[in-house]
Amino acid sequence: MSAIHSSRRLLLLGSSWSRRVSTAWSMPLRAKISNPVFLAKAEMATAATADHDDVLFEVNRAARIVRLNRPRKLNALNESMLTKLTPRITEWGKSDAAKLLIIRGEGGKALCAGGDVAALLGVPPTKSTGFFTKEYTLDYILATYPKPIVTFMDGITMGGGAGLCMHTPFRIATEKTAFAMPETLIGFYPDVGASFFLSRLDGELGTYLAVTGERLNGFDAYFAGAATHFVPSEKLKDLEARLAELDTVEDLTGSRKYNAVINNAIDDFQTEVPVDYKFFYGGDKGKTIDACFKFETMEEITDALTKAADAGDEFANSTLDTINLRSPLSMKVALAAVRKGKTIDILETFKDDMFIASKFMTEPDFQTGVSYRLVEKQNGRADWEDASNVDITKFWPKGNEVPESLQATFAELDQLGHDRSAEEVAYKEYPFHNSLPTEKEVEQFVLGEARNSGPFLATKEEVIEYFLVEYRGKIGVREKVAEILDRKTQIVKGHEDEQLINWV
Incomplete structure (x- = not known):
């Protein structure tokens, strides 16, 4: 999938925090909890x-x-x-x-x-x-x-x-x-x-x-x-x-x-x-993992690893x-x-x-x-x-x-x-995200699909700077985003001088 945006203006916004509702548990507190889940046999x-x-x-x-x-x-x-x-x-x-x-x-x-x-x-x-x-x-x-x-x-x-x-x-x-x-x-x-x-x-x-x-x-x-x-x-x-x-x-x-x-x-x-x-x-290890472990059966995974080997x-x-x-x-x-x-x-x-x-x-x-x-x-x-x-x-x-x-x-x-x-x-995604940026987040930003990413093509350094601001300078953000970009993006033809990148 390719980004088709041309404007290069970069919007840098503060990080948003995940939220968890803190409704108190209704089970009464007792010296000996009587619910069967907690009973010691x-x-x-x-x-x-x-x-x-x-x-x-x-x-x-x-x-x-x-x-x-x-x-x-x-x-x-x-x-x-x-x-x-x-x-x-x-x-x-x-x-x-x-x-x-x-x-x-x-x-x-x-x-x-x-x-x-x-x-x-x-x-x-x-x-x-x-x-x-x-x-x-x-x-x-x-x-x-x-x-x-x-x-x-x-x-x-x-x-x-x-x-x-x-x-x-x-x-x-x-x-x-x-x-x-x-x-x-x-x-x-x-x-x-x-x-x-x-x-x-x-x-x-x-x-x-x-x-x-x-x-x-x-x-x-x-x-x-x-x-x-x-x-x-x-x-x-x-x-x-x-x-x-x-x-x-x-x-x-x-x-x-x-x-x-x-x-x-x-x-x-x-x-x-x-x-x-x-x-x-x-x-290269990451590329091998993604290429060989994407299948639905162990037989397919083993075959892919064998071919790579x-x-x-x-x-x-x-x-x-x-x-x-x-x-x-x-x-x-x-x-x-x-x-x-x-x-x-x-x-x-x-x-x-x-x-x-x-x-x-x-x-x-x-x-x-x-x-x-x-x-x-x-x-x-x-x-x-x-x-x-x-x-x-x-x-x-x-x-x-x-x-x-x-x-x-x-x-x-x-x-x-x-x-x-x-x-x-019964959530499907963890209520908190306090770790480094994920590969999916970086992909969405590069493709212009992320919240507040805006219609643009960007350089690697611009993407890195965006996440540094978004994650408030968190230790490791630069290195994590750079590794993802090196592995998953390439320079767009016609923009070699500006080093604009797209997801591959």
Whole structure:
């Protein structure tokens, strides 16, 4: 598609802020929450008391702080932690004194390395499914929380750890961040609402990350949009203290202005772009990802990668090696989930996850992968099942029989948001956008289709300057927009002297 505009006048307007309505949850606050979603079953009570310090809770002025405290297990989530987290976080969501929630991990190595799935080996499918429904219920509560949440992605942030942070409006990456959804390597699939957040990353990057389980390290997590800010690890303590001081601000919880105040406070702690920084998945790698992962089947993706590798593309070749280690079934479900995730709302996403997880608990690949990777700690290719003739539609609730237990859980999720608007509890786009400009935004501006873009052709520098103003000079904007333009635009014929560009 080509821009046909000729006027080159550039309109520079201030950034607009996303908005979330802060209607209070109607469920009454009780010392013991009676809703079935939050009830700790007898079998969990013992686990909850076994390690009473695996989650720490703190009140600091305006802030309510959650500290995941299993450093030897890289803060991996277990039932004990979920039993504590859900009612306390829900309680704080209703408290007038609580202005924002901060989630971080103790030990300096991880926010959370994921769910403790190794503990699910050999247990009945109903019990393991129960663990996942509790985990996804917590993730959904965070995704629809009536107050701002700031998560510190300091260290390993994978699987269940991504579920705790990726649906929140403020996600802080550090130089130690290692973000990934590595489930296809253990015979599972990218859960915790990953199909929603991965499908909304630039181009086909989210598809690539879902299928391969590869990482975004450090600044790359910020550049790709997995994080909204980048703050050095050594500054997190001071940032936490600064956020707690925001109780001096007028009570604007959930409002547009209050979120802007939080965003600006975090911006003050950001560091400059690392010297000589280049996005790992940018340039030619980004082109390969977009060209090869745009298809609807794994067979087509593999064929495209093979052709690229045969033509001398080393990244395509290494990606084929990566895919070969993953569960074929897991990759097929991951691909289908990301494709569907782009079209559905956040509530349906988590219902799908609950159903898909229940199906995987009866699949041999899950037992094989978890045992091979997490228990035996092997690095080769596990003995996966042949998935060439699998009908993956069986992994989605639509058109399939939903067990009564899951029907009850679905009803409980609906009840959580029954008194709130759809834009709060069943949105199709995140209510907040505090990260760097997206590829789609840049494309719309170059084509003259964006809000206030005006009828013009522009140079690369003019496009960059527009976004610098629109994003108020946010760290990394220049580098992010420049990388997109280098990869996705070309100079228009007849305007070589002026260097005017168009999208390709």
